[in-house]
Amino acid sequence: MADFDPEKFEDKYANYFPELQQAYKNAFNRMNDQYDSELVHAIDQQVLNESEPFYEGDGEFRVELPDDPYGRVSGVLVEEDRFETVLETHVEEIESELQRVFGFQ
Amino acid sequence: MSTETQNDGDDLEDRVTNFLRRNFPQIQMHGGSAAIQDIDRETGEVSIALGGACSGCGISPMTIQAIKSRMVKEIPEVEKVNASTGMDGGEEEMDGMSPSFPGETVDDDGGEADEGPEAPF
Numbered sequence: 001m002a003d004f005d006p007e008k009f010e011d012k013y014a015n016y017f018p019e020l021q022q023a024y025k026n027a028f029n030r031m032n033d034q035y036d037s038e039l040v041h042a043i044d045q046q047v048l049n050e051s052e053p054f055y056e057g058d059g060e061f062r063v064e065l066p067d068d069p070y071g072r073v074s075g076v077l078v079e080e081d082r083f084e085t086v087l088e089t090h091v092e093e094i095e096s097e098l099q100r101v102f103g104f105q
Numbered sequence: 106m107s108t109e110t111q112n113d114g115d116d117l118e119d120r121v122t123n124f125l126r127r128n129f130p131q132i133q134m135h136g137g138s139a140a141i142q143d144i145d146r147e148t149g150e151v152s153i154a155l156g157g158a159c160s161g162c163g164i165s166p167m168t169i170q171a172i173k174s175r176m177v178k179e180i181p182e183v184e185k186v187n188a189s190t191g192m193d194g195g196e197e198e199m200d201g202m203s204p205s206f207p208g209e210t211v212d213d214d215g216g217e218a219d220e221g222p223e224a225p226f
Contacts, residue, residue, distance in 0.1 A: 013171035020171075021164040028163025045190050048166035
């Protein structure tokens with residue numbers, strides 16, 4: 001279990017890089033199993049590559065997304081409502097995985 | 106006789122390459138690659154393209170963010186980093202659809218806690 005320190009999370013990419021990768025990858029794999037793989041890949045590569053996780057306190061994490069996520073996705077035909085649903089689920093999975101990786105679940 | 110005007114640029118390129126190699130060995134360890142596409146020495150803007158296994162892998166978003174965040178801190182001349190997996194304009198790298206790395210044993214389907222600060226990537 002990672003020894004989570006909120007202050008160290010301020011420099012998360014230096015202090016908690018493996019854990020962050022783990023959380024994102026676990027979320028990705030679960031999404032990939034449950035939803036359209038092409039869409040999940042597009043979200044992963046074209047939206048989440050500009051995302052940033054923040055620690056909110058009380059064991060809660062928040063993933064901040066770039067502006068206009070739907071507009072960032074190319075190469076995949078998907079209705080916006082469907083896209084938003086899958087993206088929202090993906091973000092929830094990441095936030096949940098962050099809780100797991102850092103020992104809050 | 107002096108034709109050394111490129112030394113500064115070469116040095117910066119070397120440092121960027123070494124930075125990637127030193128801090129992100131997992132890119133190559135897992136069959137990925139990180140190529141320097143462009144270095145603008147005047148603006149301090151560096152463009153990096155992740156390829157190979159990186160483009161179909163669920164950890165590349167965090168890798169990209171980490172490269173962006175850390176390179177500007179650790180290499181003073183670098184002001185901004187653009188990094189992508191080359192998927193922005195299409196899906197030419199989509200043949201790497203398998204999100205898992207060969208030989209990796211990470212539990213990824215909701216199993217027990219996988220929290221290991223020494224995770225092997």
